[in-house]
Amino acid sequence: MNNTTYTDEFNELWKKESELKSRWGNIIFCVAYLVGYPATSILYFLRDDPAFPEVLAAELVLSGITLFLLILHFGGKLSAQKASFYANLALVPVHAYILAEVPHASYDRASLNMTLGLMFSFFVLRWPVHYSIILTLFVLTIFPTALYYRHPDYLFNFFSQGGLFFFLGQMLFPFMMYFHESRNKHEFFYLFSLAEQNDLLERQKQIAEDATLAKSEFLSTMSHEIRTPLNGIVGIVHLLEENKSRSEEEMELIETLKFSSIHLMAVVNDILDFNKINSNHVKLHHATFDIEDLFKNLYNSFLPRAREKGLELTADLSPNLPQLRGDQVRLSQVITNLIHNAIKFTDSGFVRFSVTELERTNNGIIKLEFAVSDTGIGISEDQQANVFEIFTQVRSLVKRQDGGTGLGLAISRELVRLFGGELMLASKLGEGSVFSFKIALPYSAIVKGPAKPEKMLTPTLNTTAKVLVVDDNATNLIFATNLLKRKSIPYDLASDGKQAVEKYFSDQFDLIFMDLRMPVMDGFEATRLIRERDPQIPIVALTASAFQDERERALASGFSDYLVKPFLPPDFYKIVYAHIGIEE
Template sequence: MQKRNYNYFLLIFFAFLLVVSIIFTQTLTDKATQALQKGNVEAVETFKTNNEMQHLVNLSFTLQSRLSQVNNMDKVFPLDILSDSLTLFGYNANVLNDAVARKGNVPNLKRLMDAVNIQLNISYAILDARQQMNVPLLDSLTRVLTKTKPAENVYHYGVLVEKFLENQLQKTLVTNSAHASQLSAYNRVLSVAAVIAVLIFTTIIVIRQWQQLVLIKELRVAREAAVKSRNAKDEFLANMSHELRTPLNSLIGFGNLLSDTPLDHNQKEYTNTIISNGYNLLHIVNDILDFSSIEAGKLRIKRIPFNLPELFEDLKRMFSAIVNEKKLTYHWDIDPQTPQLIKGDPERLKQVLVNLINNAIKFTSYGGVHIHVGVLPCEKEEMHKLVFSVKDTGEGIPKEKVDLIFERFEQLEQMTTRQHGGTGLGLSIVKSLVESMGGSVSVNSEIGLGSKFTFTAIFEKAMEAPAVASRNAGRPTADFSGYTALVVEDNAANRVLLKHLLKKYNLHIELAENGLEALERIQAKHYDLVLMDIQMPHMNGYKAISIIREELHINTPAIAMTAYVMENEVKRCFAAGFNDYISKPIEEPDIIGKIIKWMPARAEVAPPAAVVETTGEDGLDFFRELVGGDEAIMNELLGEIRKQWVYDKEALRAAAAAGDTLEMGRILHRVKSTFSALGPNHPIQQLLKKRTIATGSSTGDIGNTTEDVIREIDQFGKTVFIS
């Protein structure tokens, strides 16, 4: 830092020195130029004066000579010509006098003019006597003119004046030469200073440019690191979203189911505590994930129709346990003028309300919470502007904190986190979500009397009611006779499962084990639909679908089958060229619904619904339901699962011995797909969700972890593999 300051001061010093030198030299140049101009003017005037002086002297001698012979020269020089010459002589003398007088006090100038005047007086007297024919006077005057010889006096004093002017000119020229020499010396100094300054400036600029290049390189490296960090962060958040939300939702869901069963007082209290803390943890996870999405600019607002009263009923069920636990009242009402069916993002609206209601309950010890919805005038006819309010009878918010509560990581007091929990992100996310929905949020609060949060949001008018699948609806029915689908799956068990599953719907299936084989089949034959796995050997699903779309220009509908359901992975499926996607483990209603979407011509569809899974002693109820209870198909599929697991188990051990964690992760993904026919809640699938291969400090650590996973799968798989 000191070195940089030194460079700056040095640069400023030389810049100042250069500017001063330029100003000083310019001043000297101006003076020298003015002196040269003055000297040139004086030289020109001196030459002109000398010429006029010479002309005056010549004219003086000529007049003296002619007037001396005026009696004999009358015919040659008429009197009128002599008179004009005298007038010109006098005029030139006066002009010369004025020109020389401007140069200051010039010696002998007065004597010169006296001599001119004497000659003029005698000459005019001679002309008068000649004109009057006064011969005696004329002779007398002629003798005086000859005796006094005024022209010689004019010449004498004229020479003295010329010498004085020449001396003055010489002094001026010497002074100009001195100025020119001085200017030349200063110009040389300035040139040297300018060269030094330019060299210094150039050096500093080159150094700064080099520093900038180094800085740009460092910034590029930092940017690449930031991009990698951001990608790693996105991947981590996606995995965390999947890995945390799934068990939390199961925990809360089963907690709610458990709370509806006959329980004694202690069991009910324990269950409510589990549910309450499950919601708290889910809210924290949601806040962190949503904050990251908002910060990255990835927040998206959907536009789908939904029913407003149903959303509030869901909220009431969600908070019923904690409301009952704290013995609070909970009421909601919708203004009669408010439309019940609107179009927007119900999940984001629900998220805003969950944050506000959760805060209201959190900070309320007695009384309750009241939610109200009304409608406001909207400028656009096709839109609804709704106003929501969440009012509580809690602690209230100090006035000095009201403007801060919507900031990130802000809480009322330092002890709030310990007393009530939370991340300090909830209201910041609420503000961002509300603004994304075209509204604004405000708060009115008094200490000890409670708080009222009010926000507005813009929704579209909904023309049709949202489709709601009944949980008790029957199995989907469809007839795909005459259609042919290509199933691309490297897992043998999954191929057999899909073959028998879709056979029930008269869909003709052909199988391929990887992307290369799929390309060969698609080029040789037309298919009505392609079901393709993403992770496969030789060629994955992304590469295969890209070639199908971009090189082969085949537009057959294609559905991706993937065990990853992160938003980025789903977007990647669509970007690669897939028309749709389905997550693994595959459930019958989901896949039939997807196929109906892309092959609807011969489909006769009942409302699809999720298969209700029960857990029997052998854990194969889902599997039986999936294949319709056909024992022959079950045995065939279980045989393929057994063979595939033996192969995967050895491959997993080999990858662990080599320390190849990437290959181990790919194999575990394949294992999850192998056992997908057993259902998402089978113990093996639950094991694969929660047990991941972690890179240890040594190969032995990885091997031990791998053996633990294999041993647990074998233990859970006893009922599956026993024929």
């Protein structure tokens, strides 16, 4: 890679990195010449060479310069690269002086020593290329000049007795430094680029996480904002529906309003369900259930709608199916979606849902195939690939009254994947469709016994009980209080948590319905204050949030129960009977 591709930021980082990586090699070079170079003068002393004092003096001068450079480096005044560079520059004239002024019987030993010193430099020094070029030009200029100026024959002797190899090695020195620097710089650039990419990915990951969190918070807020008025609509519709004195035209309008409110509730639930699945907030809860009972309930639920359209509805089960262990609610949700779609898009013929045993192992696992088939409009091959995508419907064939969110199949596919299966489709345009999936579930060897007749219990109410309803939405208060009036249950109202706490301390209540999100003081704080005085009083969280973490937070904060808006009268009364009812 060409240096021109390096940014200024990278070059600045590389300069620091290069200094850091080469620091100890440069220091070792300086220390080696600081100590080792004067030691070579001992050879002159042992040979009783009269030039010993002169050589020792020159080498001590070099050691002094090197020591001064090291002091500057450790004092933070000079980089290690510059210290070794200046020491090497000082070494050149000292060498040249000894070669030119001290008589040599032969230059073989001097050439060898200088060549070994150069090789030592190859291994320990890591310089910028321009340092090595400057040094090489200095050596090629000073050495020949010094030798030739005083004794021309010295230069010839030096070349012929090994000096030529030293000069050739010195000419290779810049290439060696270039090779090391280029390789190390490319490696550092790779790591630098990788770090930049990691930082970018980390930022993108953070952006994605923030977006997901924002989406969840938005949906949670919108859930509350939509469900709260929707609860009022659903509640008022049920109250109006019970008034039998209205004209047939008014009852028809109320029925239409009821249908629209239920449809809107289904849309909201679909959107929240898909968000929970997408955010990995949906976990399967395993419990033992009877598949025959599940199919019976599904059949009874859809039979009126099938008869209304003149369709034959059948449920087929393999014989002798055992008790299963799995998430019955989510499995029912998948099959319900498929049956609902089958009836919606079938105008004549039949809708059949079935479960077939494929395999049963000795270790308690049974493999089943669930299928929902119909004789409806069918789906063309080019549209089948998109039918499981979110917000997608078979547009050209969907009638106005059959519209929906387009989330049902997308949710069903994801739920089937949680079970470890894959939702499959086989269809021909105009001939109907078959949706199927295969899953493996644990099963119980316990055989289902004959059904026992259930004792009918008639719930009654504790007529002395008093209920406090806390909600900042006036419509929700009207709905809840009307339900209480019908059962002649005494009640009182509060529009925020502060009022609720004040009324609780001034009166006696047996049950509290507490909204979670309110102005002045929210339901969590109000419940905490009430719990400090009475840990036993039932407090039901009355909330528009259907998220599991909100439910867990409420129950962990002292709430006794959890009722999600919009709710129907039976749901409300079930809570009331559970806490202040008496079964006779």
